[in-house]
Amino acid sequence: MQKNILIIGGGPAGVTTALTAKSVRPEQSVCVVKDIADGVIPCAIPYMIHTMSDPSQNRMGDQSLTDEGIEVINDQAIAMSPSLAEVTLKSGAKLAYDRLVLATGAKPSLPPIPGIDKAGVYTIQKELNYLAALRNELHAAQRVVVLGGGFIGAELADELSRQGSVETHLVEMMPNLLSNAFDTEFCQHIESILAGQGVQIHTNSKVQSIEGQSQVHGVVLDSGEILPADLVLVGVGGKPNVDLARKGGLRITDGGSIWVDSYMRTQDDKIFAVGDCALKRDFFTRKEVPVWLASTATAEARIAGTNLFSIRVLRQIQGTIAAFSTNIGGVSFASAGLTCQSCEAEHFRIVTGCVTAPDRHPGNLPGVAEMKVKLVFADRAGVLLGGQISGGPSVGELINAVAIGIQKGLTVRELDMMQIATHPLLTPAPTVHPLINCAHQALAKLRKR
């Protein structure tokens, strides 16, 4: 069967590519092949443990696709031939394409820890029935160890600790949780919230082995400490799923992702790759970076979906900024662009501002949270390099003001004089909004240099 546009993968990257392509060229046939019949919204997986009363609340159906006349095939792509412009499915069917988009995502990979194959050790699979069964196991468990203190691990631990009845351990190799996205003071805030909810945090810790007969009963750290466990959640590892691309002879990067140009084209200009499986270049250094966020994936999907047959919309904003938000213990955290730590690692000379204020005004209104904004600017040029925010739920959209600022090259001097909207029930006061006052503080530092 010949498809104009064939997309392999039904996650956010695949879905958004399909919807974008169909809206741009409605006359073309668009087909999505997905190997998970009952998928879920990936970012909401942790909330299937406690926040959602029923795990099926997180089902990601096909209706948004079929409503637009996009065909959905539940099958697995097992081979591809760029020269024939053809993909072979597990069922034996062969699908020819005018344009192929690989949105094969990332796959969990078990870190090489002795005993990691024991029963009771679970990776996070994006499949509804698997996760519903895992939820039941988690509700029955007494002691759970979460491996990996990135955002998935931290969100899983947060949800587990809300269950009340389960002893939760969180193990992270680095000195702090979430240190890829946040500087130490924000990481420590997250750690103190989780600790306050009873999560036992083990940073600077490697797992030496997983103990037990066939069933896990403990996790041994490199310190020698043994964490008793009847269930282990693996929130680390994972790698781009490039099996199909590799079979097709597509170029794979040193980082293990599918090489693409700025328009998400592989070296075969009929084949695109988007999302977790595709090469991402850092916005500031253009180095390869492993940023596996649905929001990043969908931005790439819009680039690919618009430009499959010709470059219709120039990509003026190059590179990945890793804009990201989360919620730990009811406090919202968000980050975009570079942190101070990542600037140091990459030798950027910087100036920062860090300001707090109540997120409504006056600060005695009901429901007020403290908002903290930290912005990082390049030293001389004053260009915004990154931002970190904590506070109430409004943080989730305020980081997008920062994200747009980064991508548009906003400078500290422009931000100092930027007009923003404020309202007593919705934002900090106009006199003290931390977004603006960070710029003002950074400028004051620059004047003293």
Next chain:
Amino acid sequence: MQKNILIIGGGPAGVTTALTAKSVRPEQSVCVVKDIADGVIPCAIPYMIHTMSDPSQNRMGDQSLTDEGIEVINDQAIAMSPSLAEVTLKSGAKLAYDRLVLATGAKPSLPPIPGIDKAGVYTIQKELNYLAALRNELHAAQRVVVLGGGFIGAELADELSRQGSVETHLVEMMPNLLSNAFDTEFCQHIESILAGQGVQIHTNSKVQSIEGQSQVHGVVLDSGEILPADLVLVGVGGKPNVDLARKGGLRITDGGSIWVDSYMRTQDDKIFAVGDCALKRDFFTRKEVPVWLASTATAEARIAGTNLFSIRVLRQIQGTIAAFSTNIGGVSFASAGLTCQSCEAEHFRIVTGCVTAPDRHPGNLPGVAEMKVKLVFADRAGVLLGGQISGGPSVGELINAVAIGIQKGLTVRELDMMQIATHPLLTPAPTVHPLINCAHQALAKLRKR
């Protein structure tokens, strides 16, 4: 007494100018003269009726100033002499200055309606004791008529209707409430919310007279309808308070505000004006516009406060965008830049996108609200001209992403491929975020032209 920097006015514009000036040149003496001893946060005045349990919650004290070593004088400036560089206070004191900043605000002005001087007709004064007394009157009233369906009038009516016991009428000359900031569909949403709370809305209505003996007992509309009232709140009128500037011979614009250049300088380069009393030029047309928002005022204050003695920070973003948010009946509304209506009035050729989505994902999570975003772009250039948003509380910060986009010349093509942050508990899904999808929809329209 000689002051380095003398600021007349203790509202957000005056306070922010003082704080900015002091932070830029800590060695200078900064003095604020304010004629209201017990001031309030102006934007929160409506919430003193119902949301705040005690009106003193909204007191705006002097501590933020005195903490920084800024002198505060409670007195009224009654005359100024630019040639002597001197201001005379009501107490008789004379203050000399190196730089003078007029932040004299706007003053309520009674519209020329017969009977408007009757007892029971109240303007909104920014003074705590006055407002505390007014609150008591409002709590005792049976029937209140609010004149003016701008944001102050709509917020007052919203708060009054939450009291439950009071019959509330809202009278507006234009066909819709809040039509300066929103297009009709958003205005109608606001009207339906207020009507659902029992507010009786009279649009397309002028007030012919106010009836009663010495005490008001009704409002007569031009239709002949009589609205019984034992209290009338005037939420219209108002004009820049330029009395002092006029006495000093400063140039007053046709719109009745103090003429200033891009750096908020009057024609006397030792004298600045900021906030409601100062000329504002529209961001797109540079026409004089009456935008009296604290957020606008504080942006001007930062420009003036930084550049009092020399232009230290170039003003790269010119003109006023009127970024604005409010909350009516628990639904948040926000606007920045031009609406379709204002584009039509100014003959801008445009293309729009308008998209809704749940403001969390999946859409069945607790606390979900529908988010609606409408963006207006210039037809050919594709530059963002304005945005309107309704939804949950996150609207208050999302409009700032729009505001920054407008001020940085964001284009529809850039926004279509912009990377944003998303999270299940905080934002719409990355696949359907209305901010992005508006751009996509507008691009689709452009392709068909």
